[in-house]
Amino acid sequence: ETGVTQTPRHLVMGMTNKKSLKCEQHLGHNAMYWYKQSAKKPLELMFVYSLEERVENNSVPSRFSPECPNSSHLFLHLHTLQPEDSALYLCASSHATQGNTQYFGPGTRLTVL
Amino acid sequence: DQQVKQNSPSLSVQEGRISILNCDYTNSMFDYFLWYKKYPAEGPTFLISISSIKDKNEDGRFTVFLNKSAKHLSLHIVPSQPGDSAVYFCAASGRTGNQFYFGTGTSLTVIP
Numbered sequence: 001e002t003g004v005t006q007t008p009r010h011l012v013m014g015m016t017n018k019k020s021l022k023c024e025q026h027l028g029h030n031a032m033y034w035y036k037q038s039a040k041k042p043l044e045l046m047f048v049y050s051l052e053e054r055v056e057n058n059s060v061p062s063r064f065s066p067e068c069p070n071s072s073h074l075f076l077h078l079h080t081l082q083p084e085d086s087a088l089y090l091c092a093s094s095h096a097t098q099g100n101t102q103y104f105g106p107g108t109r110l111t112v113l
Numbered sequence: 114d115q116q117v118k119q120n121s122p123s124l125s126v127q128e129g130r131i132s133i134l135n136c137d138y139t140n141s142m143f144d145y146f147l148w149y150k151k152y153p154a155e156g157p158t159f160l161i162s163i164s165s166i167k168d169k170n171e172d173g174r175f176t177v178f179l180n181k182s183a184k185h186l187s188l189h190i191v192p193s194q195p196g197d198s199a200v201y202f203c204a205a206s207g208r209t210g211n212q213f214y215f216g217t218g219t220s221l222t223v224i225p
Contacts, residue, residue, distance in 0.1 A: 004156070040122075042115060043157075043202070043215040090156050101147060102213060104156035 003027065004105035006091050012111045013081065021076040021108045023091030029103075031096040032074040034066060037088040037107070049074060050096045081112045116140045117205050119216035127224050132190040134219050136203035139184065143205040143214075148177060148188045151200045151218070160201075161188070193223045 004025045013019050025032065034046040046060045049068040063085075065077040074091055088109050092102040118137045126132045134148075144165035149157035163170040163177045163186070170177050176189045190197055200218040 006156075040217060042117065042217045043204075045212055048212065092156075101159050101162060103159060104149075106154070106156045109154075 004091060004093055004103055006089075006105035006108050008108060009106065010109045010111075012113065013078070014113050015081060015083075017081075018077070018079040020078065021089055021091075021110075023074040023076075023093075023105055025072055025074075025091075025093035025103075025105075027093055027103060029093035029095055030071045031094050031100075032068060032071075033092040033094075033102060034074065034076050035090040035092065035104075037090060043090065047076075078110075081110075083112050086110055086112045114139075115217075116143075117203060117214045117216045119201075119203060119219050121219050122217070123220040123222070125222045125224060126193045128195055129192045132188075132193045132197065132221055132223065134188040134190075134201050134203075134221065136186045136188075136216055137184060138186075138205050138214075140205070140207065140214075141184065142207045145206045146177070146179060146186050147204045147213070148175075149202045149204065150197075151202060157202055190221075193221075195223045195225050197221060198223050 007022045031050040035043045037043050047066040048055050067075040088107045090107045091105040094100040094102040116139050147162040148160040150160045151157040161172050161175050161177050163179050168179050179186045200220045202218045204213045204215045206213045
């Protein structure tokens with residue numbers, strides 16, 4: 001399998017649930033990203049991992065918790081989410097050198113009831 | 114405050130004609146710019162990029178122009194095809210860090 005994959009593609013969860021989003025890249029990259037895309041808003045960068053260390057955390061609520069066990073895998077752990085967290089969550093990867101193009105996965109469409 | 118802006122949420126163009134998508138940015142420290150294309154239910158796909166040392170980059174039917182003094186870039190698609198119908202995002206990054214800033218996207222419809 002090539003490129004950036006994300007599972008699940010769709011997720012519906014209640015506010016008290018705990019779930020995890022998974023991202024895997026097969027491009028040999030060493031930086032990975034989580035973005036949130038809400039309707040009519042620009043993509044919002046949530047977290048950046050470069051060489052498996054978190055380097056950016058853009059004031060994301062603690063109910064979102066990232067994990068990067070190795071350069072190919074990235075997780076986003078979700079707990080006690082709010083309905084306004086419903087969005088498309090996109091994972092991307094790139095080479096860690098600044099300015100390199102990011103390649104995106106298909107996204108997970110999350111609905112919080 | 115949004116640092117990358119796409120002021121046209123939608124654009125319709127006849128097949129065979131030129132599509133011009135525009136993007137403005139506010140941060141003069143940005144030096145690398147990209148365009149992404151996104152179909153429904155898919156993630157954004159990289160289309161073309163340009164660094165600030167150039168003012169034009171061409172790849173087949175796609176050309177990106179950069180006007181640094183105006184802090185403006187544009188994507189030209191010639192000739193436009195129905196398969197080009199998608200949402201187009203521009204993005205910019207600075208000289209440090211891994212962060213890209215995205216616009217809100219322009220939905221292009223190419224009419225057969």
